[in-house]
Amino acid sequence: xxxxxxxxxxxxxxxxxxxxxxxxxxxxxxxxxxxxxxxxxxxxxxxxxxxxxxxxxxxxxxxxxxxxxxxxxxxxxxxxxxxxxxxxxxxxxxxxxxxxxxxxxxxxxxxxxxxxxxxxxxxxxxxxxxxxxxxxxxxxxxxxxxxxxxxxxxxxxxxxxxxxxxxxxxxxxxxxxxxxxxxxxxxxxxxxxxxxxxxxxxxxxxxxxxxxxxxxxxxxxxxxxxxxxxxxxxxxxxxxxxxxxxxxxxxxxxxxxxxxxxxxxxxxxxxxxxxxxxxxxxxxxxxxxxxxxxxxxxxxxxxxxxxxxxxxxxxxxxxxxxxxxxxxxxxxxxxxxxxxxxxxxxxxxxxxxxxxxxxxxxxxxxxxxxxxxxxxxxxxxxxxxxxxxxxxxxxxxxxxxxxxxxxxxxxxxxxxxxxxxxxxxxxxxxxxxxxxxxxxxxxxxxxxxxxxxxxxxxxxxxxxxxxxxxxxxxxxxxxxxxxxxxxxxxxxxxxxxxxxxxxxxxxxxxxxxxxxxxxxxxxxxxxxxxxxxxxxxxxxxxxxxxxxxxxxxxxxxxxxxxxxxxxxxxxxxxxxxxxxxxxxxxxxxxxxxxxxxxxxxxxxxxxxxxxxxxxxxxxx
Amino acid sequence: xxxxxxxxxxxxxxxxxxxxxxxxxxxxxxxxxxxxxxxxxxxxxxxxxxxxxxxxxxxxxxxxxxxxxxxxxxxxxxxxxxxxxxxxxxxxxxxxxxxxxxxxxxxxxxxxxxxxxxxxxxxxxxxxxxxxxxxxxxxxxxxxxxxxxxxxxxxxxxxxxxxxxxxxxxxxxxxxxxxxxxxxxxxxxxxxxxxxxxxxxxxxxxxxxxxxxxxxxxxxxxxxxxxxxxxxxxxxxxxxxxxxxxxxxxxxxxxxxxxxxxxxxxxxxxxxxxxxxxxxxxxxxxxxxxxxxxxxxxxxxxxxxxxxxxxxxxxxxxxxxxxxx
Numbered sequence: 055x056x057x058x059x060x061x062x063x064x065x066x067x068x069x070x071x072x073x074x075x076x077x078x079x080x081x082x083x084x085x086x087x088x089x090x091x092x093x094x095x096x097x098x099x100x101x102x103x104x105x106x107x108x109x110x111x112x113x114x115x116x117x118x119x120x121x122x123x124x125x126x127x128x129x130x131x132x133x134x135x136x137x138x139x140x141x142x143x144x145x146x147x148x149x150x151x152x153x154x155x156x157x158x159x160x161x162x163x164x165x166x167x168x169x170x171x172x173x174x175x176x177x178x179x180x181x182x183x184x185x186x187x188x189x190x191x192x193x194x195x196x197x198x199x200x201x202x203x204x205x206x207x208x209x210x211x212x213x214x215x216x217x218x219x220x221x222x223x224x225x226x227x228x229x230x231x232x233x234x235x236x237x238x239x240x241x242x243x244x245x246x247x248x249x250x251x252x253x254x255x256x257x258x259x260x261x262x263x264x265x266x267x268x269x270x271x272x273x274x275x276x277x278x279x280x281x282x283x284x285x286x287x288x289x290x291x292x293x294x295x296x297x298x299x300x301x302x303x304x305x306x307x308x309x310x311x312x313x314x315x316x317x318x319x320x321x322x323x324x325x326x327x328x329x330x331x332x333x334x335x336x337x338x339x340x341x342x343x344x345x346x347x348x349x350x351x352x353x354x355x356x357x358x359x360x361x362x363x364x365x366x367x368x369x370x371x372x373x374x375x376x377x378x379x380x381x382x383x384x385x386x387x388x389x390x391x392x393x394x395x396x397x398x399x400x401x402x403x404x405x406x407x408x409x410x411x412x413x414x415x416x417x418x419x420x421x422x423x424x425x426x427x428x429x430x431x432x433x434x435x436x437x438x439x440x441x442x443x444x445x446x447x448x449x450x451x452x453x454x455x456x457x458x459x460x461x462x463x464x465x466x467x468x469x470x471x472x473x474x475x476x477x478x479x480x481x482x483x484x485x486x487x488x489x490x491x492x493x494x495x496x497x498x499x500x501x502x503x504x505x506x507x508x509x510x511x512x513x514x515x516x517x518x519x520x521x522x523x524x525x526x527x528x529x530x531x532x533x534x535x536x537x538x539x540x541x542x543x544x545x546x547x548x549x550x551x552x553x554x555x556x557x558x559x560x561x562x563x564x565x566x567x568x569x570x571x572x573x574x575x576x577x578x579x580x581x582x583x584x585x586x587x588x589x590x591x592x593x594x595x596x597x598x599x600x601x602x603x604x605x606x607x608x609x610x611x612x613x614x615x616x617x618x619x620x621x622x623x624x625x626x627x628x629x630x631x632x633x634x635x636x637x638x639x640x641x642x643x644x645x646x647x648x649x650x651x652x653x654x655x656x657x658x659x660x661x662x663x664x665x666x667x668x669x670x671x672x673x674x
Numbered sequence: 675x676x677x678x679x680x681x682x683x684x685x686x687x688x689x690x691x692x693x694x695x696x697x698x699x700x701x702x703x704x705x706x707x708x709x710x711x712x713x714x715x716x717x718x719x720x721x722x723x724x725x726x727x728x729x730x731x732x733x734x735x736x737x738x739x740x741x742x743x744x745x746x747x748x749x750x751x752x753x754x755x756x757x758x759x760x761x762x763x764x765x766x767x768x769x770x771x772x773x774x775x776x777x778x779x780x781x782x783x784x785x786x787x788x789x790x791x792x793x794x795x796x797x798x799x800x801x802x803x804x805x806x807x808x809x810x811x812x813x814x815x816x817x818x819x820x821x822x823x824x825x826x827x828x829x830x831x832x833x834x835x836x837x838x839x840x841x842x843x844x845x846x847x848x849x850x851x852x853x854x855x856x857x858x859x860x861x862x863x864x865x866x867x868x869x870x871x872x873x874x875x876x877x878x879x880x881x882x883x884x885x886x887x888x889x890x891x892x893x894x895x896x897x898x899x900x901x902x903x904x905x906x907x908x909x910x911x912x913x914x915x916x917x918x919x920x921x922x923x924x925x926x927x928x929x930x931x932x933x934x935x936x937x938x939x940x941x942x943x944x945x946x947x948x949x950x951x952x953x954x955x956x957x958x959x960x961x962x963x964x965x966x967x968x969x970x971x972x973x974x975x976x977x978x979x980x981x982x983x984x985x986x987x988x989x990x991x992x993x994x995x996x997x998x999x
Contacts, residue, residue, distance in 0.1 A: 129845055135954055138761070146714065222724050282731075283756075288765050304848050307769045308946035309841055312848065336845045341944050345840055348832050352839040534959075537712040553716075572715075572722055 106177055107322075112193030113177050114322045119646050121323050122663030127334040128644065128656070129356045131346050136308060136339035140294065141285035142263035143220035156313055156335065156659070157296040158263035161188055161207065166653025169454045169558050171257050175202070175264055175297060186247040186256065187240070194320040196266045197296045207245045209267040211237040213274050219281045227562070228259050230604070252604050254611055255561045266295045299330045299660045311337045321660050331646075331663035350639065351375075357656060360637040362441030368639055376643070382636040383651040384443050384451035387554045389508070391428070391515055391629040393421060395577040396544050398587065406544040410493050415547070419477035421626040426463075426470035427518050434632050437510045441637060445630040447619045448567075452651045453557040455612060457619040470522055487523030496525035497547035500539070503530035511631060512550050540575045549575075550631075557652060560615045564599045567618065576627040591621050677987070681980070688976045695972045696749075696965065700742050703956075703964055710734065710758055710959045732758060732961075745965060755962035757955070763966045766951065771933065773842060774947035777863065777940075778932045781870040789875050790921070793882020798909060800887060808879065815876030824869045824942035831865060838862050840944035866943045870936055881924060885917040892916075919990055926982025930975035 107116045132149045139145055142154035163174040173179055179188045194202050215224050216234055228235055233250040240246055249256050273284040285294070291302050299321070300313035313335040321329045338355060340346045350358040351371070360368050360379065372379055393415040396406045405412065414420045430444035446463070449456045471481075478490030487495040499516060501508040509530050516526040526548075531539075539546045553573075556562045565571040569592045570584040577592065588596070595618055602614035622628060638655045640647060646661045656662060709715070711728055729735050733744060748755055754763035796805045831837040838844060842862050843855075850858060889895060890913055898908050937949030944950075948967065955963040986993050 127846075226724070283761075286761050288761065306843065306847075306946070307766075308944075308950065309843060310845055312845070338841070338845060340840075341941060341950065345942075345944050348828065348839045352832050352835065354839060354845070534709040534712040537715055538709055541715050572725075 104172075106191075108192075109326065110193075112320070113191035114320050114326075115174075115191075116322050116324060116326075117329070117658075117661055118324050119648075119658065119661040121325055122331045122646055122661070123665070124327075124331050124663070125333045126331070126664030127336060128332055128659075128662065128664075129336045129338060129354065130656070131338040131340050131349065131355050131358065133340055133343055133346055137287060137305075137311065139286050140289060140302065141220065141281075143214055143265065144282060144284070146221050146223075153302070153311060153337070154263060155298070156300045157294065157298040157302060158265070159297045160261035160263055162257065162260045164261065164558065164652060166648075166650040166657045169652050171261065174261075176260075179260070181257070184249045184252055186249075186260070188245045188247070188260070190243040190245070191320060192243060194297075195318055197294070197301055197316055197318070198266075200266065200268060200295075202264070202266075202297060203242050204239045204245045205242075206267045207264055208237055208239040209271065210263075210265045211245075211247070214265060214270065215262065217274075219274060219278055224259050224262050228253070228256055252606050254606050255559055255603055258559050264297065266297070269293075269295045300335055308339055310339060313337075319660065323661075330660035332659070335659070356641045356644065358639050360639050362438035362634060362637070365439055365441055365637055368637075372639075377639050377641045380638045380640060380647075380649045380655055382638060382649055382654060384445075384633040385636045386450045386452065386557050386633075387552055388445055388448070388450055388633055389511060389550070389552045389631040391424070391511075391548065391550055391631060392576045392627065393424070393548050394544065394546050395589075395627060398579075398583065400544070407547065410489070410491075411497050411547055414489060414495060414497075417477050418625065419473040420479070421629070423470040423473045423477075423522060424519060425626050425629045426466045426473070427522050428515060428629065428631065429465045429518050430632055431465070433511060433514055437507060437514070438632065438634055441635040442632040443635060445633045446623060447630060448555075448563065448622045448628065449560060449615070449619055450555055450557055451633050453555070453560070455560045455615045457616040457623075459616070460619060460623045465518075467521060474522065481523045485523050486525070494525065495523070496527070499526050499528045499548045499550065500536055500546055501528075501530050501550040502533040502536045504533070505530075508550050508552065515550060541573070541578065544578050551575075560618070561599070561603045564603075567595045567622075568599055569593070569596050591625050595621060677984070680987075681984070684980050684983070688973075691976065692969065692972055696746065696969060697742065699965060699968045700745065700961075701738070703959060703961055704738050704741065706959070710961075713958070741961075745962070749965070749969070754966045757963045758958065758960045763962050766963060767948070767966060767970070770946060770948045770951050773945065774933060774940075774949065776859075777866060777870070777945065777947060778936070780863065780867055781874065782928050782932070784867070784871050785874045785878050786925075788871075789878035790882050792875075793879045794886060794909070794914070796879065796883040797886035797890060800890075805883075808883075812876035812879050815872045816880075818873070820869055820873045820936065821938040821942055823872065824866070824939050827865045827869060828942060837865055840942075842946055866936075866939055866945055869939050869943075878924070882917070882921060885920050886913060889913045889917045915989070919986060922985045922989065923979075923982050925985070926978040926980075927975070929978030929981060930971065933974050934971045 104115055104117050107114050132152065134147075134149055137145075137150040137153040138147060139150050140153065140157070142151075142158045145151045145154055159175040161174065161176040162171045162179065164170075165172045175191070175194075176188045177191045179186060188207070190202065190204060190207065196202055214220065216237070218225055225234065228249070230249065230251045230253050235247050235249040235253075235256060238246045238248070247256070247260075270284075273281055287305060287307065291305060294302060296316065299316055299319050301316050302311060303314045304310070304312040315330050315333055317328070319328055319330065323329055338349065340349060343361065346355065346358060347364060349355045353375075365379070368379055394407050394412070395416055397409070397412045397416055398406060400406050407415070434440060434442045434444055443451055444462055445451065447457060447460050474487065479487055479495065481487050489495060499512055501512045503509070512528045512530065516528045519526050536549070540549065540551075553566065565573040566575070568574065569577070569588050570579055570581075577589070579586070598614045598618045598621075602611050602618070605611045605614060622630075636654075638649070640655055643664050643666050645663050645665050646658065647655060648658060649655045650657065710732060711725060711734070714725060714728060733741050736744075745755065754767070757763055757766060792808060796808045799805050828839065831839055838861055840862075842859065844850075844858050844862075847855065847858060886909075890909075895908060895913050898912050899905075903912075933948060936947075937953045939945070940947045940949040941953065952964065952967045954960075955967070
């Protein structure tokens with residue numbers, strides 16, 4: 055019987071038209087408490103101290119992680135079609151960025167524990183007001199043996215990033231009132247950046263890859279169109295010149311990418327040996343999440359991100375199959391419910407949203423009642439199998455800017471009914487909710503079809519709101535049509551969506567929160583409407599995001615971003631539901647694994663080594 | 675001479691056909707509500723300027739007739755254009771075509787090798803227990819959906835560990851010697867081939883059986899038997915030659931199937947073939963890639979039919995005289 059159930063389960067998963075089963079009151083306590091996954095994270099404290107040492111005129115970065123063995127392979131995977139480009143400046147998707155990050159180091163990187171920016175390719179940096187002075191390492195080289203100097207940094211910033219080559223998101227994110235920072239070369243190993251105004255998020259942009267000038271310059275000279283195809287996936291891999299710990303040596307489309315260790319990387323262990331330990335990293339390109347799970351179970355994969363609903367299955371085999379589950383805490387992803395507050399008219403002079411409905415959505419009591427009616431705990435247990443945390447703020451739970459003053463609150467139908475009554479809503483004899491004018495409260499709830507998690511949330515929201523007497527027509531629609539409704543035609547009532555943000559930089563969310571932002575979905579304005587009819591709290595959000603970006607100290611910034619979270623918490627244009635908890639499974643043969651919430655499991659890729667090289671290929 | 679004229683005529687006929695196919699496909703893709711930029715739009719870090727640039731680059735700012743004109747112009751010149759990620763379409767197809775050809779040609783070869791004899795045996799031994807068993811087996815083969823069968827086999831592979839879980843080559847393929855490489859690919863191919871073979875075998879065996887039964891029932895076969903010709907000769911020389919004509923037409927369609935791939939099976943087994951590529955392209959409305967593959971499918975179908983018709987001319991004298999009149 056159990057086998058049969060398993061077969062059915064996998065079929066359902068693989069067929070992709072799985073609607074998540076919603077089982078109310080499933081006893082999940084065993085899974086959550088029976089764990090040890092929580093401890094796993096805190097057991098290994100990352101020996102973060104890395105220092106610069108100079109040996110024979112070369113500035114190395116020395117780690118004090120335990121010394122390991124050289125050799126071995128780590129097999130990771132990526133879901134989807136694989137990378138679209140190997141040019142770090144052209145990547146627009148996560149996979150291409152991951153593939154580029156292994157090969158090109160940035161000047162700074164994120165400390166995986168504290169979330170502060172620390173030097174990487176740069177030896178050190180100083181921040182003096184609007185000036186960022188970066189000192190480079192002496193004696194480090196590109197993979198073709200040419201030295202990495204200030205010329206490369208200057209060229210990368212001046213000719214690629216600031217001139218708008220490739221993906222311009224870095225450039226967009228550092229422009230302040232339309233003005234860009236400037237870059238100057240001071241000497242061969244020193245570069246200075248100057249922002250037009252104090253601008254805290256600039257430091258983050260220094261983590262952008264640095265390009266080898268002697269390779270990229272000819273491409274830049276041929277213009278932007280050529281640059282868009284430069285280092286595409288059919289480039290001869292021998293032509294790649296890199297600075298990172300690994301270099302791509304084999305790429306088979308739709309199958310895999312194999313990286314080999316760079317023999318001359320600038321990170322060394324405490325014995326002075328050059329890292330990384332691993333000989334190879336292989337990324338398998340798998341089409342969908344279910345196949346990835348099967349590959350992990352079949353031993354073809356070493357690391358995998360585990361969905362909440364898969365955790366019980368993984369737990370069962372954890373000991374037999376020689377891997378561990380690591381709980382990385384809440385994810386940066388957020389699930390939310392949003393109502394359309396747009397009460398303006400479209401080009402034809404018709405309202406975007408039916409005025410009757412619009413009146414409800416623009417009523418704060420109504421939004422609060424919806425919020426109070428939603429059973430977040432139930433979602434966490436039944437959709438994510440307990441591997442999620444209820445969420446009440448727009449900043450994710452692992453954000454260093456999270457406003458901890460904003461307390462969670464439980465579902466409260468009584469209070470929700472009171473609020474509705476105060477706003478003139480009444481339930482009729484049959485329990486149907488009617489507004490002050492006697493209209494039945496009925497609206498559409500949309501989400502993108504095919505996303506099992508969001509569909510499950512939609513069903514639960516519908517049930518929760520129906521207990522207030524509302525009629526909710528839940529319609530999962532095709533992703534593209536949904537985006538079109540949200541961002542172009544604005545004709546929607548309520549939506550379940552998700553966004554990912556940065557746990558380190560709230561300024562990335564400005565597209566959502568600024569009143570003229572391109573993703574200001576809950577009250578989208580056409581370019582003609584920009585800056586008009588602002589709600590008082592929208593005006594305040596605009597102010598907070600402007601100030602938050604130019605304030606320099608963390609504490610000062612925190613004040614602005616605390617207030618923005620408070621506004622969303624009170625006004626509820628977007629009702630946050632939960633954040634999934636990130637669980638990763640990794641085989642036990644890998645050592646020096648120090649998972650952190652911010653960095654994940656293999657953030658210290660150069661320090662990771664394999665303990666039993668003998669059993670390495672034992673799975674085939 | 676006649677035959678060359680016939681071929682030329684047929685090729686000329688394909689031009690308006692391809693034109694219509696391309697217009698219909700293009701309109702269908704462009705009129706569907708799929709927005710190729712939806713993914714980018716929802717990315718908070720993409721600016722409006724970037725979006726506008728992408729729109730221009732993909733030609734989405736022009737009206738659909740102009741878009742079609744541009745596409746058709748470069749297609750006629752032999753340029754398949756670039757994918758929405760800026761990679762060359764021709765290059766993308768080139769990467770996948772050998773994989774798909776490998777899979778489909780093995781499947782077609784095996785199906786014909788096994789299916790035709792089985793069909794003949796079933797027809798000759800009509801209503802015998804053997805025929806009945808074959809009928810049941812082929813019924814199962816026809817009834818079982820390919821993706822379902824594929825999923826079952828995949829679970830089998832996971833449970834037993836005898837077969838790799840999808841893909842075409844192992845991750846350490848590059849380090850293997852030639853023998854190991856062949857073995858590795860064979861191991862990866864067994865399951866997808868089994869699925870496609872089972873499904874197409876059923877149809878082919880039944881077709882062959884029905885054709886032969888039809889012919890065996892005809893007067894001239896009765897006459898041949900009455901004349902005292904040996905049963906072997908009746909079937910091989912007289913019946914089979916007539917029964918094989920519909921099969922040749924079928925072969926033409928199979929030829930078209932060579933490059934259209936088997937998207938569902940490829941998807942389940944993560945096989946790096948054309949089917950998966952096209953499926954992904956359709957889902958994000960990658961117009962050049964979709965158009966290139968649709969045109970390729972259409973051309974293969976036309977070509978397959980042409981080849982089948984030519985073969986028929988050789989095998990069937992009746993058509994030969996009919997064709998020249």
